[in-house]
Amino acid sequence: MILYFSGTGNSKHVALTLSKILDEKVMAMTPDMRSGMQIQHPDTRIIWVFPIYSWGVPPYVMDVIKGINLIDKSSVPIHHAVVTCGDDCGLADRMWRRAINKRGWSDGAILSVQMPNNYVAMMGFDVDSKELETEKLANSSARITHVAETILECEKSETRITDIVHGNYAWIKTRVIYPWFKRYAMGPEKFSVTESCISCGKCADMCPLGNISMKKDNSGDKRHPEWGKDCAGCLGCYHTCPVHAIDYAHATNGKGQYLNPQIRQNR
Ligand SMILES: Cc1cc2nc3c(=O)[nH]c(=O)nc-3n(C[C@H](O)[C@H](O)[C@H](O)COP(=O)(O)O)c2cc1C
Ligand code: SF4
Ligand code: SF4
Known part of the structure; x- marks a missing residue:
């Protein structure tokens, strides 16, 4: 196995x-x-x-x-x-x-x-x-x-x-x-989402620990990801976002994204 x-x-x-x-x-x-x-x-x-x-x-x-x-x-x-x-x-x-x-x-x-x-x-x-x-x-x-x-x-x-x-x-x-x-460097509390989020929910769907829930924003119109405490630090949510809307303590500003091409096509 x-x-x-x-x-x-x-x-x-x-x-x-x-x-x-x-x-x-x-x-x-x-x-x-x-x-x-x-x-x-x-x-x-x-x-x-x-x-x-x-x-x-x-x-x-x-x-x-x-x-x-x-x-x-x-x-x-x-x-x-x-x-x-x-x-x-x-x-x-x-x-x-x-x-x-x-x-x-x-x-x-x-x-x-x-x-x-x-x-x-x-x-x-x-x-x-x-x-x-x-x-x-x-x-x-x-x-x-x-x-x-x-x-x-x-x-x-x-x-x-x-x-x-x-x-x-x-x-x-x-x-x-x-x-x-x-x-000190793996906590989920440093994740945030920017205005460009299109509420697709892909980040929540991919999280291997089910640590992301889609919550309504203040206007009640759109849903955005919210991170819980049970995070493996895999960065899968960051890399999966189709519009690069996830940030990790600004350390990810201007950084690239990567998903394994064999796996990406099935996501
Ligand atoms: C939190 C974190 C720490 C990492 N540390 C190392 C490291 O110490 N050495 C290294 O060669 N790669 C490191 N990497 C890169 C990953 O090990 C590498 O890209 C891996 O293939 C990712 O596997 P995955 O696509 O199955 O998640 C790190 C990645 C993450 C997310
Ligand atoms: S880093 Fe990985 S485990 Fe943590 S919330 Fe993102 S997808 Fe889930
Ligand atoms: S994957 Fe990106 S665009 Fe989709 S809900 Fe998550 S943060 Fe928003």
């Missing part, structure tokens, strides 16, 4: 492609999984697919790993992870392995796939140029095939395999910046 979390479609695309290659069922992580939701699976492997956030495992994914109630019907499964990143992953592999082992589960392979960057919510960070986006997407197909082969090899050889881009200063990024980022 493949369990995925995705804001702008990169990880979803990787999950769907892997499910075809490996003939695995695929399922999106849901908020209930954090609080003991039971998932019955007859599978011998679980593949976690998710994006890298601030050189670590997204807090939402950590909560799903901690809370999910996996009921295996047959043999004890082996857990693998496939992470998507714009550039590098820090020590996210160690974070994921520790969380999996804490549940008493066995960990196998963890691999990264470099995909177009979607992080725009801080000064100095923007989506990739069109050229770089195209190059990353073109390279990703062969990489996903390699990921699938490596997972099979890992199971055959019964050895752990780590094949991710750690990047420079990995320890500082994961151990120092990640906790700071989680605490």
Whole structure:
């Protein structure tokens, strides 16, 4: 079984492609999984697919790993992870392995796939140029095939395999910046909507946590998004808006938008 979390479609695309290659069922992580939701699976492997956030495992994914109630019907499964990143992953592999082992589960392979960057919510960070986006997407197909082969090899050889881009200063990024980022830079309270909102509701429909509700404005004519507190910081709402009407603390002024092209056509 493949369990995925995705804001702008990169990880979803990787999950769907892997499910075809490996003939695995695929399922999106849901908020209930954090609080003991039971998932019955007859599978011998679980593949976690998710994006890298601030050189670590997204807090939402950590909560799903901690809370999910996996009921295996047959043999004890082996857990693998496939992470998507714009550039590098820090020590996210160690974070994921520790969380999996804490549940008493066995960990196998963890691999990264470099995909177009979607992080725009801080000064100095923007989506990739069109050229770089195209190059990353073109390279990703062969990489996903390699990921699938490596997972099979890992199971055959019964050895752990780590094949991710750690990047420079990995320890500082994961151990120092990640906790700071989680605490101060991911909150939904910094989202706002501009006058150009056309009330289409696409942001609310796409939110993987159901954290956006469409509320009537003062005139009572139009509905606009309102953000609740349960946010994974995925930026999917920002990138999905067809008129670029969502802002994150002005840090997104003049920034680009990105949705994985394979997934965008189905939204
Ligand atoms: C909150 C946040 C933090 C991110 N931090 C990193 C990072 O530390 N390293 C990196 O390479 N990419 C980072 N990214 C980029 C994403 O990991 C990358 O674009 C990923 O493929 C997005 O996956 P998705 O389309 O499935 O949401 C970050 C994105 C977000 C939204
Ligand atoms: S509110 Fe926006 S950033 Fe937060 S989880 Fe929903 S789509 Fe993602
Ligand atoms: S996606 Fe954009 S235009 Fe549509 S409701 Fe949300 S903010 Fe408004």
